[in-house]
Amino acid sequence: MDLPRFDADVTADQLGAALDEAGCCVIDELAAPSVMAAISTELDPFRAGASMGASSFEGHQTRRLGSPLPRSATFRSIAMHPVIMSAGEHVLGHATGWRYSAAEFIEIGPNETPQRIHRDQWKYDMIDFDVEIELNGMWAITDFTEANGATRIIPGSNHLGNREKLSMEDSVPAEMACGSLLLYTGSTYHGGGPNDSGEWRSGLSLQHAVSWLTQSTNQFLECPPSMVKDWPDELARFVGYAKAGNGLGYWGDSEDPLSAVHPDREFERGWATVRPD
Numbered sequence: 449m450d451l452p453r454f455d456a457d458v459t460a461d462q463l464g465a466a467l468d469e470a471g472c473c474v475i476d477e478l479a480a481p482s483v484m485a486a487i488s489t490e491l492d493p494f495r496a497g498a499s500m501g502a503s504s505f506e507g508h509q510t511r512r513l514g515s516p517l518p519r520s521a522t523f524r525s526i527a528m529h530p531v532i533m534s535a536g537e538h539v540l541g542h543a544t545g546w547r548y549s550a551a552e553f554i555e556i557g558p559n560e561t562p563q564r565i566h567r568d569q570w571k572y573d574m575i576d577f578d579v580e581i582e583l584n585g586m587w588a589i590t591d592f593t594e595a596n597g598a599t600r601i602i603p604g605s606n607h608l609g610n611r612e613k614l615s616m617e618d619s620v621p622a623e624m625a626c627g628s629l630l631l632y633t634g635s636t637y638h639g640g641g642p643n644d645s646g647e648w649r650s651g652l653s654l655q656h657a658v659s660w661l662t663q664s665t666n667q668f669l670e671c672p673p674s675m676v677k678d679w680p681d682e683l684a685r686f687v688g689y690a691k692a693g694n695g696l697g698y699w700g701d702s703e704d705p706l707s708a709v710h711p712d713r714e715f716e717r718g719w720a721t722v723r724p725d
């Protein structure tokens with residue numbers, strides 16, 4: 449199966465059909481290269497503190513830099529991009545809610561070897577869920593080429609379940625120009641590509657999950673109330689300051705989590721989000 453590709457004017461129906469069928473798609477040149485460059489520049493001060501991968505899965509020649517949401521205002525401005533929200537609604541809309549789970553700046557360096565082909569949802573104890581639980585992605589901060597380590601992906605592998613032994617030979621490189629977005633479900637097999645190019649490949653990897661699952665990174669440590677108070681409510685809700693499922697995520701005396709961010713505002717109390725009566 450080919451990797452589905454769309455232009456920035458992709459419709460919700462096209463996105464949904466591609467994610468159902470192939471589990472993945474590329475939206476070419478969705479954001480301006482200047483937006484990608486701004487994110488990279490805003491993360492510059494933190495690069496020195498980033499480390500190379502500690503395992504072959506993380507990549508010994510791969511630099512990973514976390515917490516882009518608090519560190520990059522430009523990333524905050526596209527974290528709820530309409531294409532991501534539309535794809536997320538389609539893939540995860542079966543749940544009572546879905547939200548941001550993590551993001552990571554992943555720079556694959558020269559001479560990196562291929563990452564093991566995997567499903568991102570394996571982080572959840574490798575349960576072979578009957579429903580999609582994650583919608584993940586990758587913004588191309590630099591051009592992604594087969595030579596520089598473009599993410600390898602197996603279109604259609606979202607239907608294969610856990611038992612398949614798949615390798616890089618089964619995959620295609622998600623080649624894409626700077627500003628493009630690769631989207632894939634947590635059930636779709638993929639992995640970082642080998643880098644034989646002598647240059648760095650930079651991407652901003654995204655994870656979103658149904659709200660009844662633990663987020664990959666602890667958003668209440670990365671984005672504490674003192675920081676989130678200056679953000680729009682919808683972004684605060686998206687990172688996790690919201691009740692979830694039926695009776696998850698409240699605090700104190702049945703309080704809305706956003707009341708910890710804005711103690712001066714009134715919020716409805718109660719932990720039940722699904723009320724059959």
Ligand SMILES: O=C(O)CCC(=O)C(=O)O
Pocket residue numbers: 554556563568586597598599600638639640641651653
């Ligand atoms: O860097 C990439 O292209 C993919 C990385 C990845 O899939 C992961 O670390 O889970």
Ligand SMILES: [Fe+2]
Pocket residue numbers: 566567568638639
């Ligand atoms: Fe992955």
